[in-house]
Amino acid sequence: MKYALLGDIQFEVIVFGGIESKFATDYAEHARIEGKPRLQWIGDKLDEHSLSLKFHFMFCDPDAEISKLYAAMSAHIALPFVLANGEYKGEFVIADIALSEEFTDAQGGRLSATVKVSLRESIGAAGAKPAAPGVAKFGKPRPPGAKNGLKGKAKPNLMAAKLKAAVIAGREMLAAVQAARNMMKLAKALQKNPLKAVEQLRHGVPGFSKIVTAADRFGVNLAPLQGSVDGSASMLAMSGSVAREAKSAMTLLGDVNEQNMNGRMNAVDTNLSVIGNEADATSPVLAKMAAKTAVRESV
Known part of the structure; x- marks a missing residue:
């Protein structure tokens, strides 16, 4: 996979298997007398993705790319996570960053570095009111400006x-x-x-x-x-x-x-x-x- 996208941050993945994903569900365990406990599904846990990134001076400015990641983590905001093939994974926050420097110049400037980034899913506010259906009930007046059929949709x-x-x-x-x-x-x-x-x-x-x-x-x-x-x-x-x-x-x-x-x-x-x-x-x-x-x- 050539690169992925987090917000406006583009990065190149080291290898195709450079993205590890974790999906899980949560269960409550109810004890039973003289028997095995029963499980009750509570809900899905937040998705998690771990990425191994390679920044090299031949292809980018490693310091600038790493600074973008730190800035995104410090902003504490959810960003859209999109794979190179266009697959939208959802909104994610940067949970942690691990930096490993590989090469520097004579003055100690960073030339190559590997960064491991952990992303956690961020969902919308609970109880948010869903949008109204995009259809009108028979016999009810249409909203002002509404158009007939599919006109204007192309x-x-x-x-x-x-x-x-x-x-x-x-x-x-x-x-x-x-x-x-x-x-x-x-x-x-x-x-x-x-x-x-x-x-x-x-x-x-x-x-x-x-x-x-x-x-x-x-x-x-x-x-x-x-x-x-x-x-x-x-x-x-x-x-x-x-x-x-x-x-x-x-x-x-x-x-x-x-x-x-x-x-x-x-x-x-x-x-x-x-x-x-x-x-x-x-x-x-x-x-x-x-x-x-x-x-x-x-x-």
Whole structure:
């Protein structure tokens, strides 16, 4: 499982089995004279999930991600928990955090860390009044503004589908951006071997092409949602900016060679810096959109 989502916090799970879940029910035990006790079901216990998370400086800022978790725990609020496949697990609070540092730099800065997070389910207030049924009784007047039949229902469904498609495209775009970042880091590490560095840079052409394709799909699906989804306008502008910078990088890398390698690398690094800044700003907004589709909120 690539990652899960808690509120607006995205994280990568170490392995597919990195999420452990516990479900239980509660029973009262009634003693009996000269016999075994009987059990009486009382209710279900709160669901619990334990996650093993890996934060590495090559993919994120470990300090920033860990700070988000601490802030969410300190806020004492329930957050929607959504798996990468879109499965909505419910509202959960962070019960405890266990941190294990693995690597640091020469100054003691955190480079890699494993974090174990325990989540406990948080249910709504007991006795909350349920919403009124969405039907009208025969012979009773309809509320003001009520519409006949299913008229007007198709648009919200279409918008929900567009939002889901935008979230999928946005995730693909962020993944492609991270792959491009990794490619550039490796190319820089190989600068003393121009032949290998050029070979690595040429691999970036299809990588940036993936960014363009995902950014265009993200924008196409997000365009109809302007004014209906928070942040959609800024995300639409972002997708255009990312596509332009990625196309520029593709052009620069298309004919890169050992003679122009350094200049092209610096220029692509500028493109990637803009793309990276846009992607970093997109990530929390995209996380909220993903949570919105998971809990099936109205758009």
